[in-house]
Amino acid sequence: MHLRHPSLRRLAKERENNMSDYSTLIIGSGIAGMQTAIDLGDMGYKVLMIDKQASIGGTMIQLSKVFPTLDCASCITTPKMSSAFHHDNVDVKTLCEIHDYKQREDGRFEVTLLQKARFVHESMCTGCNECAEACPVVAVDTGYDEGMGYKKAIGVPFATALPQKAALDIDNCIFCGKCANACPTEAIDFSMRDELTTVVVDSIVIATGFHETPMIKEKFGGGSIKNVITGKQMERLLAPTGPAGGVFRPSDGKIPWSIAYVQCAGSRDATIGVPYCSAICCMFAVKQAMLLSAAVPLADITIYYMDMRTFGKGHEEFFEEARAMGVNFVKGKVAKIEEDPETKDLIFHVEQFGEDGGLKTFTHDLAVLSLGVVPQWNQEMSAIVPVQLNPDGFIKEIRFATEPGLTSIPGVFAVGTATGPKDIVDSINSGSSVAGKVAVWLSGGLREEYDVQYLPIAPSVIGGK
């Protein structure tokens, strides 16, 4: 269309320059971030979802089964990953982090993204995994397999990874070049560098999720006792996609005949700075105990707990079921775990409650610490996008009870465990509800809520659908 008047032409040009690249930038691609992306995409908004890992999927793709239905976790996650990744309105960048952030006067956000080098051209890689076959390096997989399995220095991160593209682990690579020779499409490029790109978006959704409390507690060995593992490591051992196809104990690879769960090992503990309840540990311990009764049918499974917080729908019944299955629930907090230097068995010191209570010591083959939920979004990231944090480190929701997901910055939202411990169902719920909030924001609503001075922005790039 030709605009005759110069001022109109200038206006149109300005408007073109002011167009956002995306309606929403979603930081993190776990189950909550994916749900937000899918919902917003379905509504017709153009969404960019980034993740610092080489594949989307977040924590949930690592899990074995979900409580209280015992559904297969990857059977739920993989379709969601697929529909988010292949969505017409959703663009995905993996190995990508936020680097800088600026709020423009018109209310849009200019976000600089740090695209980490993949050393494989995504457009050329076919996901054949020939590179992994050729790679001579075998390294401990501290990512997907939580240190319980091994991986090559290059290859598709895991079987159901999306994008199905290889990524090179530069920390473990020895630069032998065998992968580059093996690659049929010559996609491997050692000259790739980290790149900065800037996108202009109308809103931001933080979906960075959680990680487990680090194993710093001295009384539980501070991470130095081999047979003390984390809940997530046990998830990997139990998962059908797991590294060993079964449960073993790390010190000698034997099948553990006596497995103990230590509840509140990384939460409700002010000495490690996590005073709050992590909400999911009771249920995942009960779930894992059930799965273990199937995986190692003859094993004794004991759960040491202070109180079982089985609050959700069907959770209490699930707990009762585990009890009926013969899982031994001992009321008492484990105070100290010691390692027998010869047998590598673990000696627990507990004050047991109840009739035959008192100070007791128990011996177990394998201990699983039910560690707490700690936000991935940390102070450093808050220095980039200055959202306010709660004293516990989670992102502050300004209307926590009535309008969850609104952060202290208008136009920046938070979903899932970034705002507090949540189980999968709650994370998906929060993803969908915030998608609704974002849509309201993009259509010009919500401004009064924040008492924002600037005018509503025009609904931005509406993707074709």
Add this chain to the structure above:
Amino acid sequence: MIKVKPNLMDELHDYGAFDVSACFNCGTCTATCPLVEEGNEFPRILIRLAQLGQEEKLVASKELWMCYYCGDCSASCPREADPGEFMMASRRYAVSRFDFSGISRSIYKNKWLTFVYMALVAIIVGGGLYYADNNKIFGVDDHTILGGYFYETIHWGGIVSGSLLGLILLAGIWNMYTRVKSSEPLRQRDQIDRLLPLSVKTKLAFRTLVSTLYNEGILQKRFRKDDDETLPPERPTRWTIHMSIVWGFVGLAAATGLDYMVKDIVLNQAGQWVPIYYPIRLLGIISGIVLMYGTSYALYFRYTKPSQYYKESTFDDWLLLWLVWLAGFTGFVTTLFVYIPQSIMPTWAPWIVIVHVVAVAELFFILPFTKFAHVMYRPLALWMHEYEEEKINYLENLPPEEEPQQVVELTT
């Protein structure tokens, strides 16, 4: 029947800085404690008692006196409720309960009352000394500074205040005894008392008394088990410091008692000047050195806080240590004055003697009312509980009575 005291927690708060209301009863403290024995688990159970307002059980418990406050429980408490400080506060509370006069309670609740109380003691003792001997000590030349002038006042003052102190202590001990006796588990054991003959009870009482004194007093084995392993080996441990203070006191008490018995009663030479190699004087000097060693290190560590055991010091701790240190220091200066020639004796020498006597008197008079009272209550409580346990053990280990064999008459 158990009496419940609903405001027990609030009361306890006046005796120490802790936040036991934060406690969610996980038992981490109990499981980390190096001194817990089977059947005597603490601190969690005691905290529970306090939360439930069961004052009688709390005050009469053995566990209260089994704790030596190493602070392991406080360091590992997930709620940072400071159970170690709770135990300490409960001991202070127990001391104030055993004291019938109410002085202890007001001292703990109000720091300034302590100063008022101590000032009173200082004025009475120091003023008494000053006025009783004023015309003799100041301005008159004589080389026997302790020998002649202060002797009478100190002697009779000591006997009077010693008897007074003894009475207060006896009342406290009686108070404690009845409380422990009437606390629930022991009341049930009254039946046991009826089962045992007096001779057996005397034997058991004596045996447990000896073992308690030996283990808890002479060697302080329990304290040693609770000891500091974080300090470098050349530093004295908590146990070494405490032992030297205890043995310094014991030696000085022995020297005073022996001096009184030998010189006053046997030799009838009261107030005589003795040479430095006189055995009883020598015992006093050595004990004084031991006491000063322990006290100085205790003060030094409380200031520098080299390990977690010294991280918290209350007014109570400082008061006691500084008083002991002051008494020891002025004691040595006084001893020096006894043996230096008259020509270089300073004119302020009698003042040092007065300060020394006042410091010792303060120690005497805070003994039944403050932390210092553990000297008496701790061994007593441990002994009483030990005795009751021994009685049960004795009954349980009695050989079963043989049933009289039935004589079967064979009929032919």
